[in-house]
């Protein structure tokens with residue numbers, strides 16, 4: 001939709017500058033966007049990033065305790081007339097301490113013409129959807145004929161990764177999962193198996209999952225020090241590893257010796273390295289995920305290449321998906337219009 005037409009349409013439902021739409025976590029999840037929609041929206045954000053048609057400074061953050069972070073994630077994507085800020089936190093011990101998610105947050109969207117806030121929404125769902133969409137799109141670009149996928153971590157992200165990956169890896173037959181918590185794996189299988197045609201198999205241990213899977217991902221915890229759960233010697237030529245929890249889960253040697261080390265944002269990775277997140281040093285970056293999706297950089301060139309594609313999360317994806325959530329909610333009279 002043309003930006004001026006879109007603004008007029010929004011103005012009919014919301015008095016821009018005087019009102020904004022508030023959406024709860026539940027409302028955000030119920031606007032009717034399905035996996036295919038999220039994949040296309042996320043693809044457009046990644047391609048815009050690959051074409052350098054965006055503005056997105058590296059996350060700035062505050063850290064009240066060790067191992068926790070709050071990040072301010074602003075972005076502007078002209079192609080979608082989407083501008084906003086995600087304010088997100090990550091507290092790795094939230095699930096055990098408070099029975100709360102590790103990651104919560106809010107997304108603010110603004111009107112690009114006047115700058116006025118248009119919407120405030122819970123960011124949990126948008127984060128939970130756009131993150132596996134990035135992994136699934138990277139997997140499609142880097143290893144489209146994979147028949148096996150291994151997922152470390154069976155929490156919120158693990159569940160969504162197993163739901164999304166079947167949409168892009170069309171030859172997938174087996175999904176191996178592993179989590180330190182048995183009940184998390186039980187829950188993933190109970191939730192996802194009825195929704196997908198591939199077989200979801202509980203991995204015996206990280207070694208077995210690593211050795212059984214052509215494409216692997218991890219969504220466990222992000223820590224300053226690496227856990228190196230997956231050993232370098234278990235990883236073989238031709239595998240594709242797409243973590244969304246930085247380098248924490250993987251032996252740092254794996255990324256260092258990979259034929260290609262692709263990242264969603266080189267700037268973000270350097271920023272995290274400067275904060276101490278790559279104690280063994282940031283591996284040499286080959287290119288960015290969006291550049292591969294936009295066709296500017298090569299993905300897999302040889303079957304035997306070992307490729308690591310680390311996606312730490314980009315606000316361009318949040319504002320593009322969030323903008324569509326906002327428009328759908330407005331169209332369907334969802335949420336609460338609040339005075340500014």
Ligand SMILES: NC(=O)c1ccc[n+]([C@@H]2O[C@H](COP(=O)([O-])OP(=O)(O)OC[C@H]3O[C@@H](n4cnc5c(N)ncnc54)[C@H](O)[C@@H]3O)[C@@H](O)[C@H]2O)c1
Nearest residue numbers: 131153155156157179180184219220221222244311312313
């Ligand atoms: N890259 C991104 O854009 C992005 C976005 C959202 C979340 N994340 C990251 O993804 C990770 C998971 O997020 P979530 O919301 O799914 O959290 P979650 O708490 O719902 O799930 C994490 C799961 O990992 C498991 N786990 C922890 N340590 C493990 C280990 N050593 N071995 C195996 N399993 C282990 C836990 O038992 C839990 O089931 C976090 O680190 C989060 O910061 C990244």
